[in-house]
Amino acid sequence: MSLVVMRPGTQEGSPMSQPTPGPSAQTSSAGLDVSAAFAEHGSALLGFAVNALRDRALAEDCVQETFLRAWRARASFDPARGGERTWLFAIERRVVLDVHRARQRTPLLVPDEHAPEQAAPAADPLERLGIVEGLARLSDEHREVVVAVHLTGLSYQEFSDVSGVPVATLRTRCFYALRALRTHLDDGENLS
Numbered sequence: 001m002s003l004v005v006m007r008p009g010t011q012e013g014s015p016m017s018q019p020t021p022g023p024s025a026q027t028s029s030a031g032l033d034v035s036a037a038f039a040e041h042g043s044a045l046l047g048f049a050v051n052a053l054r055d056r057a058l059a060e061d062c063v064q065e066t067f068l069r070a071w072r073a074r075a076s077f078d079p080a081r082g083g084e085r086t087w088l089f090a091i092e093r094r095v096v097l098d099v100h101r102a103r104q105r106t107p108l109l110v111p112d113e114h115a116p117e118q119a120a121p122a123a124d125p126l127e128r129l130g131i132v133e134g135l136a137r138l139s140d141e142h143r144e145v146v147v148a149v150h151l152t153g154l155s156y157q158e159f160s161d162v163s164g165v166p167v168a169t170l171r172t173r174c175f176y177a178l179r180a181l182r183t184h185l186d187d188g189e190n191l192s
Contacts, residue, residue, distance in 0.1 A: 032070070032084065034070060034071045040084075041084065041088050044085070045088060045089070046059055046060065046063050048096075049062040049096060052096045053096065053100075062095045065095045069095070073091075130185050131185070134185060135147070137184060138180060142177035142180070143177065144163070145170050146174060146177045149170075150174075150178075156170050156171055156174075
């Protein structure tokens with residue numbers, strides 16, 4: 001047994017008693033089939049949006065919004081004024097512009113001058129011990145150059161003036177010392 005509720009003054013075959021078409025209705029009187037249009041033009045619209053936005057996820061959202069707007073305005077599509085592709089690209093251009101405008105309105109995060117500075121992450125004590133051990137394995141001349149240039153911040157010329165060793169010799173010593181130190185540290189990582 002089914003119950004049919006009718007408004008007073010309406011007949012069973014009147015337009016008031018007929019269900020209104022919902023989102024499942026895909027074609028309009030103008031003949032625009034949204035699912036067929038998606039199958040035919042969806043990839044081109046996606047390519048356009050990715051190229052314009054440089055963000056695939058955002059571009060996919062734009063294509064979805066384009067077809068949603070096209071479905072809502074399907075009655076306004078007039079094939080005499082232009083093709084489906086042209087009409088869809090016009091809609092998508094507006095969607096992409098909306099996204100660009102929304103991006104411009106989004107505030108950028110700027111560091112607060114009054115916020116306390118975050119402490120640097122603590123160095124690994126084993127790494128520090130490895131460096132100390134590697135420096136201890138270097139010759140005195142090589143260790144002096146590395147300490148003076150890389151730890152105390154002297155330039156090669158300043159250290160040359162203090163030590164009396166030519167700059168070219170100091171650069172060569174530093175190169176070989178750093179290479180030996182790097183080899184020592186790499187070997188230490190491989191053992192652990």
